[in-house]
Amino acid sequence: MAVVSWKEILLLTGLVVGCYWNSLSCGFVFDDVSAILDNKDLRPTTPIRNLFLNDFWGTPMAEERSHKSYRPLTVLTFRLNYLFSELSAASYHLLNVVLHAVVCVLFLRVCRLFLDKTSSLVAALLFAVHPIHTEAVTGVVGRAELLSSIFLLAAFLAYTKSTSADRSIVWAPIALTVVLVAAATLCKEQGITVVGICCVHEVFVAQGFTLPMLLHTMRQVLQGKDGFPYAVLQTLLKLIVLVISTLLLVIVRVQVIQSQLPVFTRFDNPAAVSSTPTRQLTFNYLLPVNAWLLLNPSELCCDWTMGTIPLVESLLDLRNLATLVFYTFLGLLAYHSLRYRHSSARTVIMALSLIVLPFIPASNLFFPVGFVVAERVLYVPSMGFCVLVAHGFRIVSHKGQLKKISWLMIGVLLTTHAVKTFNRNWDWESEYTLFTSALKVNKNNAKLWNNVGHALENQHNYARALRYFLQATRVQPDDIGAHMNVGRTYKNLNKSREAEEAYLVAKSLMPQVIPGKKYATRVAPNHLNVYINLANLIRANDSRLEEADQLYRQAISMRRDPEFLTSRANRTETPPLLLKMNKLTEARDAYLRALELDRANADLWYNLAIVNIEMKDPSEALKNFNHALELSPRHKLALFNSALLMQESGDENLSLM
Incomplete structure (x- = not known):
């Protein structure tokens, strides 16, 4: 040889x-x-x-x-x-x-x-x-x-x-x-x-x-x-x-x-x-x-x-x-x-x-x-x-x-x-050049239209991105992700009514839950975010808080695992929805259940501390602020609020905890 x-x-x-x-x-x-x-x-x-x-x-x-x-x-x-x-x-x-x-x-x-x-x-x-x-x-x-x-x-x-x-x-x-x-x-x-x-x-x-x-x-x-x-x-x-x-x-x-x-x-x-x-x-x-x-x-x-x-x-x-x-x-x-x-x-x-x-x-x-x-x-x-x-x-x-x-x-x-x-090689210079080059070859792939939209969205060009997302829904009318993209872009353009309509279309395309059958095997997990996104949109209206909470609950019921932990966090984010609804105990329990799945999440400990403050339990709040700081020493909100809590309490024992 x-x-x-x-x-x-x-x-x-x-x-x-x-x-x-x-x-x-x-x-x-x-x-x-x-x-x-x-x-x-x-x-x-x-x-x-x-x-x-x-x-x-x-x-x-x-x-x-x-x-x-x-x-x-x-x-x-x-x-x-x-x-x-x-x-x-x-x-x-x-x-x-x-x-x-x-x-x-x-x-x-x-x-x-x-x-x-x-x-x-x-x-x-x-x-x-x-x-x-x-x-x-x-x-x-x-x-x-x-x-x-x-x-x-x-x-x-x-x-x-x-x-x-x-x-x-x-x-x-x-x-x-x-x-x-x-x-x-x-x-x-x-x-x-x-x-x-x-x-x-x-x-x-x-x-x-x-x-x-x-x-x-x-x-x-x-x-x-x-x-x-x-x-x-x-x-x-x-x-x-x-x-x-x-x-x-x-x-x-x-x-x-x-x-x-x-x-x-x-x-x-x-x-x-x-x-x-x-x-x-x-x-x-x-x-x-x-x-x-x-x-x-x-x-x-x-x-x-x-x-x-x-x-x-x-x-x-x-x-x-x-x-x-x-x-x-x-x-x-x-x-x-x-x-x-x-x-x-x-x-x-x-x-x-x-x-x-x-x-x-x-x-x-x-x-x-x-x-x-x-x-x-x-x-x-x-x-x-x-x-x-x-x-x-x-x-x-x-x-x-x-x-x-x-x-x-x-x-x-x-x-x-x-x-x-x-x-x-020049096509791979950026996501925009890559996906636009792909669209020259094939215009029947909704994912390509969506990806060009995402590239424009990353440039904060929401108006142009919307045109690509809308085209994706025309190419593939049953693409849940495309309708979610349309809803998110309308929200970025401050068009709440159009955003809600797009999210409702995406929600209508979700398969119905069959008792005893695992939901995640029949739909992409990220599609469940349609419930979260819709809830985040309508929660701005105080008269629709219960409706938003129901959507959060529906999303959580479909996936009870760490992969969908964000839905629990979103449901009680600051300002916490449940606090806004004056459901303090339920808010605390939601965070505790989330922490059972992910104890290394500093944001969860921080938000739990905020709930403790609302429940008039400063010692428990400070302890949870400290948990957040142990996990993330540069967590600015935890540092600020823990210092503020000690200053306002005037309790010497609390400040030494």
């Missing part, structure tokens, strides 16, 4: 830097906000062990609202970024660019196993510049793909050295492979699929089996006509070790997520909640959609959820032809690679394994995922695609009359892809 030269490393690195240097001027957008800006696990004050207890977004794995994405090693790199530069986005983007360059070099090394020196370099160059990678490289959260790919490729390279010259097993590379697979999985879940790639390589490349040969050997053994050859026994032993290691990793992974899958709504993945045959037809149609993104990455979109891709509801839908063509082409490639032993067949089978196996976790085959299409999950599958393109280039370039044309075509392809990638 030819090694990678320094010239090739410099060429790949230079190309990556040339394509992605403008990403350093981009900020934190889309999922970066939750993973970086809002994630307390990045802060030095958070214990390191929390990274191994929480999901990718900083939510405890045990909580129902957890996304169940367990990637502590990726979060650890975010934390290192924060340690050196806090929230300077440039450093996060710079590390992503460096990691992409490392992946490209490792990929070139892997390509040398199946391709000659020239075509393997073509594959690596195409991978370096492919526009489908902008989401994984320029989007900071795409680091999960980058890190997982590094360990995945390293694990595969280690495994290829597990057989010695005399065909005996070398156990050290296998042990290293298992460790690297575990590391890849701790960066992103799809890292575990490298085990399948290793198995394909072992059987069809290292041992040189074809599918007919494999079936014949198994039939001979089952009929007792022949035993397993020594080489086959060696192969079986290695594969058994890999499979057992994989099963152990899966078991640990299942335990980490508390044996629960994340809760997604029908807006995240509409086909997942559709009936037969719509679900199957749509999921199968998504395969050629992903393949087309690799072939023609011209219209890229950061969010493919909701109505981006209409459901395929009938066998007569013409889009089924695309599915048929995709499976026909895939079947022909598989037939070619599994039936023959020549080098071309081995290259194709490894390319197919790189395409298919890493994509399986995102295919909805075993469990529904929270997206329709996600460009960054194509990062590893695109490696197999690049191998196929380079293999085709090698075949064509060896034909004398087509050699110059093939070189011209590959040059044009690399140039156009590099330009597309560079231009696509």
Whole structure:
């Protein structure tokens, strides 16, 4: 196997830097906000062990609202970024660019196993510049793909050295492979699929089996006509070790997520909640959609959820032809690679394994995922695609009359892809540029209209934001969140009547509570805020306090857990609604129940102290002010009110407490 030269490393690195240097001027957008800006696990004050207890977004794995994405090693790199530069986005983007360059070099090394020196370099160059990678490289959260790919490729390279010259097993590379697979999985879940790639390589490349040969050997053994050859026994032993290691990793992974899958709504993945045959037809149609993104990455979109891709509801839908063509082409490639032993067949089978196996976790085959299409999950599958393109280039370039044309075509392809990638990076400069670019590709996704509205809202441009939120309600009339956004924006524009009307529409879309059925599994938890928002709006009218209180109670009755603790706090915020209604005991009890769920919340202790003052219990109030200050020494309101309480009381014993 030819090694990678320094010239090739410099060429790949230079190309990556040339394509992605403008990403350093981009900020934190889309999922970066939750993973970086809002994630307390990045802060030095958070214990390191929390990274191994929480999901990718900083939510405890045990909580129902957890996304169940367990990637502590990726979060650890975010934390290192924060340690050196806090929230300077440039450093996060710079590390992503460096990691992409490392992946490209490792990929070139892997390509040398199946391709000659020239075509393997073509594959690596195409991978370096492919526009489908902008989401994984320029989007900071795409680091999960980058890190997982590094360990995945390293694990595969280690495994290829597990057989010695005399065909005996070398156990050290296998042990290293298992460790690297575990590391890849701790960066992103799809890292575990490298085990399948290793198995394909072992059987069809290292041992040189074809599918007919494999079936014949198994039939001979089952009929007792022949035993397993020594080489086959060696192969079986290695594969058994890999499979057992994989099963152990899966078991640990299942335990980490508390044996629960994340809760997604029908807006995240509409086909997942559709009936037969719509679900199957749509999921199968998504395969050629992903393949087309690799072939023609011209219209890229950061969010493919909701109505981006209409459901395929009938066998007569013409889009089924695309599915048929995709499976026909895939079947022909598989037939070619599994039936023959020549080098071309081995290259194709490894390319197919790189395409298919890493994509399986995102295919909805075993469990529904929270997206329709996600460009960054194509990062590893695109490696197999690049191998196929380079293999085709090698075949064509060896034909004398087509050699110059093939070189011209590959040059044009690399140039156009590099330009597309560079231009696509500018879309990730801000949330406004990202979502407006997505709307140019797709106008049927209400989430995109909402997100542009949010970006304008953050700029305090409420009038323009309202237009986008209203358009979201037109595109998706049953989108509760869109109507909530309209209501909030009307409130910011001081249009209380219109705000209330919008909230009432959102409330009417909420599913009715079914006794004995867990409500949270049927609706996104944040949608319950419609009750809180509506109550906060109408409580300004003293004649509607009871109505507001009823809405708070309704929200609280639907979720009695820490995730919805804010509803309890809102219900008794300062000036406390229940105090305003002269329900002092109920206000105190509400705070005490909230503190049972979250005793580390300084605001709850502070508000409880305010209730104690109203109940003429200064000693208890001061004690609760002190609790708040222990948790948050800079809690200005607690400091001021505790000092004021001691001064006004004139009680020397109280001031010494």
